[in-house]
Amino acid sequence: MSWQRQILRVNLTDSTIRAEPLNMQWASDYIGERGLGTKYLWENMDPEAEPMGPDNVLIFATGPLTGTSASTSGRYAVLTKSPLTGAIACSNSGGKFGAELKYAGYDLLLVEGRAEEPVYLRIEDGDVSLHPAKKIWGKTVWETEEWIRQEHNNPMLKVATIGIAGERGVRYAAVVNDLHRAAGRSGVGAVMGSKNLKAVAARGTCGVSVDDPKRFMEVTSRMKDMLAGDRGTRGLTKYGTNAMMDTMQEFGGLPTRNFKEVQFEGYDKVDARAMLAIGADGHRNLVTNTACFGCTIACGRISHIHKDHFTIVNRKEYWHASGGLEYETAYAFGPVVGIDDIDACTFAGYLMNEHGIDPISFGVTLAAAMELFEMGVISTEETDGIELKFGNAQALTVMAEKTGKQEGFGEVLGLGSRRMCEKYGYPELSMTVKGQEFAGYDSRALQGMGLGYATGNRGACHLKHDTFEVDMEDQTGSGKAEPCKASQDWQAVVDSSGLCMFTMGAWGPEEFAEQLDADSEGDWTVDRMTESGERIWNLERMFNMAAGLTSADDTLPQRLLKDPAPSGTAKGRVNELDLMLPEYYRLRGWTDDGQPTTETLKRLGLG
Amino acid sequence: MARSLAMEPDKCTGCLQCEIACSFEHEGVFNPARSRIRVFEFQHGRLAVPYTCTQCEAAWCQKVCPTGAIVLDDQLGAKLVRTEACVGCKACAIACPYGTIEYNPLSGKVDKCDLCGGDPQCVAACPTGAIAYMETSLSGTTVNTTAEA
Numbered sequence: 001m002s003w004q005r006q007i008l009r010v011n012l013t014d015s016t017i018r019a020e021p022l023n024m025q026w027a028s029d030y031i032g033e034r035g036l037g038t039k040y041l042w043e044n045m046d047p048e049a050e051p052m053g054p055d056n057v058l059i060f061a062t063g064p065l066t067g068t069s070a071s072t073s074g075r076y077a078v079l080t081k082s083p084l085t086g087a088i089a090c091s092n093s094g095g096k097f098g099a100e101l102k103y104a105g106y107d108l109l110l111v112e113g114r115a116e117e118p119v120y121l122r123i124e125d126g127d128v129s130l131h132p133a134k135k136i137w138g139k140t141v142w143e144t145e146e147w148i149r150q151e152h153n154n155p156m157l158k159v160a161t162i163g164i165a166g167e168r169g170v171r172y173a174a175v176v177n178d179l180h181r182a183a184g185r186s187g188v189g190a191v192m193g194s195k196n197l198k199a200v201a202a203r204g205t206c207g208v209s210v211d212d213p214k215r216f217m218e219v220t221s222r223m224k225d226m227l228a229g230d231r232g233t234r235g236l237t238k239y240g241t242n243a244m245m246d247t248m249q250e251f252g253g254l255p256t257r258n259f260k261e262v263q264f265e266g267y268d269k270v271d272a273r274a275m276l277a278i279g280a281d282g283h284r285n286l287v288t289n290t291a292c293f294g295c296t297i298a299c300g301r302i303s304h305i306h307k308d309h310f311t312i313v314n315r316k317e318y319w320h321a322s323g324g325l326e327y328e329t330a331y332a333f334g335p336v337v338g339i340d341d342i343d344a345c346t347f348a349g350y351l352m353n354e355h356g357i358d359p360i361s362f363g364v365t366l367a368a369a370m371e372l373f374e375m376g377v378i379s380t381e382e383t384d385g386i387e388l389k390f391g392n393a394q395a396l397t398v399m400a401e402k403t404g405k406q407e408g409f410g411e412v413l414g415l416g417s418r419r420m421c422e423k424y425g426y427p428e429l430s431m432t433v434k435g436q437e438f439a440g441y442d443s444r445a446l447q448g449m450g451l452g453y454a455t456g457n458r459g460a461c462h463l464k465h466d467t468f469e470v471d472m473e474d475q476t477g478s479g480k481a482e483p484c485k486a487s488q489d490w491q492a493v494v495d496s497s498g499l500c501m502f503t504m505g506a507w508g509p510e511e512f513a514e515q516l517d518a519d520s521e522g523d524w525t526v527d528r529m530t531e532s533g534e535r536i537w538n539l540e541r542m543f544n545m546a547a548g549l550t551s552a553d554d555t556l557p558q559r560l561l562k563d564p565a566p567s568g569t570a571k572g573r574v575n576e577l578d579l580m581l582p583e584y585y586r587l588r589g590w591t592d593d594g595q596p597t598t599e600t601l602k603r604l605g606l607g
Numbered sequence: 608m609a610r611s612l613a614m615e616p617d618k619c620t621g622c623l624q625c626e627i628a629c630s631f632e633h634e635g636v637f638n639p640a641r642s643r644i645r646v647f648e649f650q651h652g653r654l655a656v657p658y659t660c661t662q663c664e665a666a667w668c669q670k671v672c673p674t675g676a677i678v679l680d681d682q683l684g685a686k687l688v689r690t691e692a693c694v695g696c697k698a699c700a701i702a703c704p705y706g707t708i709e710y711n712p713l714s715g716k717v718d719k720c721d722l723c724g725g726d727p728q729c730v731a732a733c734p735t736g737a738i739a740y741m742e743t744s745l746s747g748t749t750v751n752t753t754a755e756a
Contacts, residue, residue, distance in 0.1 A: 096623070179652070205641060321650060
């Protein structure tokens, strides 16, 4: 019931637009969003296709709960084959675009082919059209959103777009919607750019209804009360995700200076408290918090930069508030590059949103470049005179802008850490899995996190499993495979629902099941959903195997496997992947070399 | 004493739960486009401003309506649209200084806040208390203009 039961297929090669019925069997087997998008990707493309070629497919998928009154119901996912990893990419985003796509009448948008000239897609209820994007090709995310609204004289249009980085093929370019919400990871924006698709704008008046409205209102209202009553969730409202900085510092899991260290002496200058502190001149970094569609948590940060700061002192166009630091951006512009300048970090964040770049991949790529610079491998001749040293805040903001605009050394940084390190002959300095850069958790301190990184279907990623509690309790590799596998499966469910994972501190599986059951036709139980999650995980794995990945890709950089953590609670430890991985494969029902067995696939309805 | 809605933008996070609840209450479906309360965001999300009908004492919508379709509910203090009398001429929408009465292309008539019969669902849905149901003399929208840009 909560589906519009319709998808939109757009072929950019022959400029055809077609509405098709949503495959309800797939919605039943794969829930929605991440799962449903994976199934549509699997059925619509060859996994061996060139990521930046016309045969790749780009999907925008909503979930069954997207656009309803459930808290955090604004999520949508972007799926494609990643140009960063060569594996499946699935990046989800909040903001208001996802719900609007559904209100416009479509549960999922599937884009195939490649336009000859730049175009953008406009979807207003049943009225869908492609328009020339020549006038906005080369414009930033922020300019594009405004331009499209003015062009169509409709301030209510919600826009998902790429910046210059996506147009120019930065391997980790993002799709940004609503100015500062992003499907950030794995280069989904680069694929969009390769298709000559600048933006998708949506507006709709179609209502979303649910299977059992009375029960749904009762259940979702109770669930909102649960969120409001949960201490950890309230912490997200007050501090944002950057509250994590202090925890990781104390624990010794805060990757610092390209993972050479695990604690950062300047952490308290870029953490959540630093964002809240009022300086002697009355300036405070954090202006207010903000919510995505339907979200009663509102962890989003709106910050501003000190007007006298070197980054913007002569650039009045940045004297306004905008999206501020989350934990991952604070980590990627702070500890991992050794920088403790909160204004510079905030400005780098603005630039990521404005130009459409994944901040994690950018920061970690820059960290590797800094290490290479300090080793003398890269010189100032290549970096346009910039001293690419750890701790240099100017290097951060200048390179962020150069990468965004693809100028000078920004073109090298745009390759991503793996390709850049290979280019200089030091592949071991790339802090990546499958070519995707690590989030702000060190695998030597958090063992299960390492296993999750290594086995991640989109490469290194902190969002597709959760072994946090067991990792904090015990710092060996033993007993980590089971919670890693179980949480990967459940996370696939949450990512497929249309709701945000930041509810998971307050909501367990029963709470998700209750909401989905009142929302959708049929009986939705925790067991059924867990099985769907496992099905989704395995289908993603099948995509990757078909794309040419092997178990050799389920690994971590030598630095995390051989160089012991130099300090913190895990001092002296390395990641025990070789202990965890065989057990993980066994629990998954995969062969010793990581292939799903026939029985496993049959059990999940995939064989 | 008549009551109406008071909105405090400083408390608003822009989550749109009020719009979602309003559309469900009045249309039976979820979609902010079909809500009688609106939240507008400005300045990259620095400011989110909810607003809807504040039930003006001298209601211009009521005065200009040629068919007498807008009537005062004495008990609630709300101005209500009698849909059977509304001819969809939009004179009220033009007259309203706040733009809080809107033409609905689906029904061919106008929609406005009816205070949900005295139990406003937007108030119940707001997670931050940015919308309050209070004595009319105290209601309206307040914007803190002293906040730093």
